[in-house]
Structures are given as structure tokens and as C-alpha cells.
Amino acid sequence: MHDLLIIGSGPAGVSAALCAKARDLDILWLGNKDLSPKIGRAERIMNYPGLPAVTGREMRDVFLRQTAEAGIALTEARIDSIYDMGGYYVACANDRMFEGQALLLATGVASGREVPGESRLLGRGVSYCATCDGMLYQGKRIAVVLTSPQLEHEAEYLAELAEEVLLFAPYKGCGIDLTNVTMMGGIPAAVEGEHRVEAVRSSNGTAHPVDGVFFLRDSVNPAALLQGLEMDGPHIRVDRQQRTDLPGCFAAGDCTGRPYQYAKAVGEGNVAVHSAIDYLHEKKRANTR
Numbered sequence: 368m369h370d371l372l373i374i375g376s377g378p379a380g381v382s383a384a385l386c387a388k389a390r391d392l393d394i395l396w397l398g399n400k401d402l403s404p405k406i407g408r409a410e411r412i413m414n415y416p417g418l419p420a421v422t423g424r425e426m427r428d429v430f431l432r433q434t435a436e437a438g439i440a441l442t443e444a445r446i447d448s449i450y451d452m453g454g455y456y457v458a459c460a461n462d463r464m465f466e467g468q469a470l471l472l473a474t475g476v477a478s479g480r481e482v483p484g485e486s487r488l489l490g491r492g493v494s495y496c497a498t499c500d501g502m503l504y505q506g507k508r509i510a511v512v513l514t515s516p517q518l519e520h521e522a523e524y525l526a527e528l529a530e531e532v533l534l535f536a537p538y539k540g541c542g543i544d545l546t547n548v549t550m551m552g553g554i555p556a557a558v559e560g561e562h563r564v565e566a567v568r569s570s571n572g573t574a575h576p577v578d579g580v581f582f583l584r585d586s587v588n589p590a591a592l593l594q595g596l597e598m599d600g601p602h603i604r605v606d607r608q609q610r611t612d613l614p615g616c617f618a619a620g621d622c623t624g625r626p627y628q629y630a631k632a633v634g635e636g637n638v639a640v641h642s643a644i645d646y647l648h649e650k651k652r653a654n655t656r
């Protein structure tokens with residue numbers, strides 16, 4: 368049981384991990400080894416104090432060096448679901464489980480708009496998690512919407528299970544080349560079905576019958592990750608202390624709203640850790656009363 372689970376390795380997560388380390392919290396930091404695809408993609412960053420006119424890659428290298436020098440380890444994992452256990456949180460990734468007394472969500476904001484029909488059919492043929500739901504589609508025909516090369520292994524795993532995969536991968540240089548995978552253009556125009564998924568409609572208007580649709584994105588809707596989390600549109604609702612509606616759960620960075628900026632993400636990561644420390648102190652005091 369860790370003091371704090373930090374989920375997300377973008378600037379908000381980096382800032383939170385550094386602050387938590389400085390305050391000697393026992394943290395588990397979960398994310399990906401390249402930190403954030405959004406950092407890597409920035410051509411030149413002109414508005415981040417202390418790092419004038421760096422490229423995204425240069426900024427990422429500085430972040431990596433700084434966390435390594437601080438002795439902070441990153442656990443590579445993509446969290447599929449989180450459970451509020453009423454006093455602590457359990458985060459699950461594939462067959463691994465991580466426990467924390469408090470939770471900090473720094474998962475960024477999902478790029479790209481939601482596809483019509485996606486939310487309505489979530490859990491009824493629409494899934495965000497290859498590991499959790501892949502087995503349900505053994506021998507079936509599915510569509511996979513993949514927005515990042517870093518998640519190609521998950522699409523390949525689904526292709527091992529399914530009989531046929533219609534793959535929507537709207538980025539250049541997709542490296543998947545399997546006989547049962549058909550490359551489709553762009554992203555689907557809609558997911559269709561009355562009670563559960565029946566078809567996916569491509570942007571040219573053709574409906575392709577499928578049994579399920581997997582959306583594999585860098586970031587998923589936090590409300591689908593953790594039940595009961597109050598949202599404000601696509602963002603997690605937080606107060607000025609970065610507290611969510613769930614006790615002991617904090618959020619920082621793009622996932623809490625605009626502007627989508629490094630400096631805001633970093634600032635909020637710092638505030639969220641201070642609030643988590645207050646929460647943990649208060650919890651400890653209450654337990655010893």
C-alpha cells in the first residue's frame with residue numbers, strides 16, 4: 368500500500384512525482400517510459416520558464432534526467448480501471464494491481480473527438496481495454512481504433528484473438544502487418560447498434576458489421592476509468608486544491624481542463640501533491656483519535 372498513486376507521466380505527473388519525492392512520500396508513479404507523446408511532438412516550446420526555446424524532445428530529456436537524478440522510478444503500466452475502496456484506491460493494469468491511500472490522476476486529455484455511438488454502447492460492445500475484454504471477442508470480427516504507435520502491441524494482441532480486425536489507425540507509419548487485419552482510412556464516422564454494437568460506419572458511409580469496437584487511445588475518459596468521478600464535460604471537476612468529488616482523489620493537468628499548457632499542468636501537479644499530503648495527515652490523525 369503506497370501513500371499516493373500518481374497515474375500519468377506527462378508534465379503534471381512529472382511535477383507531482385518530483386514534489387512528492389521532495390516531501391518524502393511513498394509514491395508509485397505509473398505511466399510510460401517516454402513520459403508523454405504530447406511532449407515529444409512539440410516542435411518548439413517558447414512559453415515554459417527556465418527552458419527557453421527547447422524542442423519537445425529536449426524538454427522530455429530534461430524531465431527524464433531530473434526524475435532519474437531524484438531517484439524516482441517510473442512503473443510502466445497503462446491503467447485500465449480504478450476502484451474506490453472507501454479509504455484507499457486500487458488501480459489495475461492487465462493482471463497487475465496497485466494500491467494507494469490517495470490517488471492523483473494526471474492522465475492528460477484524450478486527443479480526438481468521441482465517435483458518435485461510442486459512449487452509448489460502452490460496455491455493450493465498445494471497450495477501451497484490450498486486456499480486460501479481448502477474450503470476449505475470440506474468433507469474432509472486431510474494429511480497432513488506434514491513435515498511437517505506442518499501443519500497436521495491444522492491437523496485435525486483439526488480432527491474435529479475433530478472426531478479423533478492421534483497423535482504423537489515423538497516423539502515419541502504422542507498423543501492423545497481419546493477414547487478418549484490414550487497414551481502414553481515418554477514424555470511424557459512427558459506432559452503430561440498438562442494444563449492442565452491430566456495425567462500424569467508415570467515413571465514406573459504408574457500414575461494416577462487427578461484434579465489437581476497441582478504442583485504444585493514449586488517454587481514456589477518466590469517468591470510464593473510475594466510477595463516481597464527477598466530470599465537467601470531458602474534464603475532471605476539481606476545486607482550487609485539485610480535489611475531485613471523491614475523498615483522497617486529486618487530479619492535475621490537461622485532464623482538469625483548459626488551457627492545455629505545460630506550465631498549468633506542472634503547477635497543478637504540485638498543488639495536487641500538497642493537497643494529498645494534507646489529506647494523508649488528516650486521515651492519519653483521524654485514525655489515531
Ligand SMILES: Cc1cc2nc3c(=O)[nH]c(=O)nc-3n(C[C@H](O)[C@H](O)[C@H](O)COP(=O)(O)OP(=O)(O)OC[C@H]3O[C@@H](n4cnc5c(N)ncnc54)[C@H](O)[C@@H]3O)c2cc1C
Binds near residue numbers: 374379380404413619
Ligand atoms: C504538438 C503539441 C505542441 C504543444 N506545444 C505546447 C507549447 O508550446 N506550450 C505549452 O505550454 N503547451 C504545449 N502543448 C500542450 C502540452 O503538451 C500539454 O498541455 C501537456 O502535455 C499536458 O500535460 P499533462 O501531464 O496534463 O498530460 P499529457 O502530457 O497528455 O500526459 C499524460 C500522460 O499520462 C499517460 N496516461 C494517460 N492515461 C493513462 C493511464 N490510464 N495509465 C497510465 N498512464 C496514462 C499518457 O500516456 C501520458 O503519458 C502542446 C501539445 C501538442 C500536442
